Amino acid sequence: MEGLEVLPVRGIGDVTAGDDLAELITRNAPWLRDGDVLIVTSKIVSKAEGRLVEVPADGPEREAARVRVLDSETRRVVARRGPTSIVQTHHGFVMAAAGIDASNVDKTHLVLLPVAPDDSARRLRADLATRGLHVGVIVSDTMGRAWRNGLTDVALGAAGIEPIRDHRGEIDPYGNELQLTQIAVIDELAAAGELVKGKCDQVPVAVVRGYPGAGTQDGPGATVLLRDAASDMFSLGTAEAHASGLRDAAALTDTTTDRPAPESSVQRAIELAGMTDAVDVPSPQTLRCTAPSSSPSALMRFGADVQRLRAALAAEGLASAVAYDESGATIAVSGAAAAVSGPSA
């Protein structure tokens, strides 16, 4: 590889519904070549596809309309804090405000993401191919991320470019097999493109020249970069997941599994609940809790403590089922309830 060039495409100007992006781009970048990768800001794709909704220009009606649009673009809420809503869109992207944008559009419209950015990329690639130009196309947008301030551009859609460069199985010069090295190259290409785009000066397309292998076939698209919620260790905001733990504690049901409960987990739970003196542990699978007194308020308080213990067991990932009798409670404990593998909501 001899290096890359990252080039802005100027002069595209305002894009409106029905515009032919292939025509606009080739007219303003007659220097495009086979193998180039076009990084196209999703906003002009959305505009060309007519993905705008009309909203009042200001006032509470505008805000109400914005909330309705956000709801309709949202598959599930991931995290909320103050005015910020991070949601998973119907596409599967996790983005602030579902990627809905009020910038670079007149005040009576909001711009939604393209319905299917991979399809948008494939269509544009095909339109360019009919003009004899065989390139890769990435539909990009600006996204926040966990843990780091600032935004970067990433790929929402891609065609004619392999989304991931996979180094797994390669051997380094020291004989080590590489791991953890699936590089999201389309996100890096989108980031590189952002560096030559402006937010206000209407450079909605950049070109990366010199990246090997682009333009030969559609490929799987940016969809392969979507991590599904089940395999995502950060599928919910911290506060939301914490609240879901509290809700699960409120809704605990009697559950047993056929897995044994590890003794160390059971002991940690008993200590956390402050029940060390009130519990006998004939086996890690059975806890016998004895009420300290028979006065009504003592019995109620004891029942609350048993419930605390069950929440502590759940925090350790353990299932429990309780039976009360005249003198106390017997808790059947078993291993690996759903609690630690993920929240219920």
Added chain:
Amino acid sequence: MEGLEVLPVRGIGDVTAGDDLAELITRNAPWLRDGDVLIVTSKIVSKAEGRLVEVPADGPEREAARVRVLDSETRRVVARRGPTSIVQTHHGFVMAAAGIDASNVDKTHLVLLPVAPDDSARRLRADLATRGLHVGVIVSDTMGRAWRNGLTDVALGAAGIEPIRDHRGEIDPYGNELQLTQIAVIDELAAAGELVKGKCDQVPVAVVRGYPGAGTQDGPGATVLLRDAASDMFSLGTAEAHASGLRDAAALTDTTTDRPAPESSVQRAIELAGMTDAVDVPSPQTLRCTAPSSSPSALMRFGADVQRLRAALAAEGLASAVAYDESGATIAVSGAAAAVSGPSA
């Protein structure tokens, strides 16, 4: 802006402790110019700085040593699943395995991150400046992220380059003031650099040419991109935050604040706990729960239900304090406990 070039620096070869990176880089890239941005893989910075630890080449001793090294590099654990540990390092980076790397090093060593990557970048920039070359320097590493598959390179350290391009306050062509537009350009530059580096073919330095403003002063460094845990909506893994909610339910203490409890939150909590029939709500600040029967097991079960209700109130962000008497429990409810703003652990 006329576009960027992204150029690989070849021939650097193996780097060992004490090597002069400025010498190695300028010897292999005599074509460097003022204003270039060097993207230097953190691994060669670590090696030059001697940030290696000796470990057994294989076997359980190697794994035990790896765990000890990980512990010593970890400020706090963010999320764990199976063999994957995502931690916050002492620097503040959230990375798998604290950025410790066993690739591109012989089998008896692990490579740690540089102690202070911003300082490393500043030193290299100063060393190059003494040679008359005024450039920006980014120390980069490969990182995973939430929500998206695949890794990208980001900046761990930076000097001579503004980390963030801030568009806030700018007005777009439609008269809208831009928001949410602080772009993490050093991460985008690191990503662009990765595109011309290889993982196995020893291209540990890339150069971005044409990015405006580089090389003039050190600037604040990549540290400004670190989001502190308190302002991070994803400071803990979902499962970990969920478990912390369950633990908080187990450890609930009597708490009151001087803020009122919203009636709708109180009603949701009562419904979630299944206590609609057992609770009178003389005011949203006071709940009277009446025990259904005076048998010991009924009183215990009732106490458990009161505890469920308190967990449900906590899930709504409400503080509670309970007093038991002969016939039931009175719960004082108040607003905005710590629970919803973040977990306790």
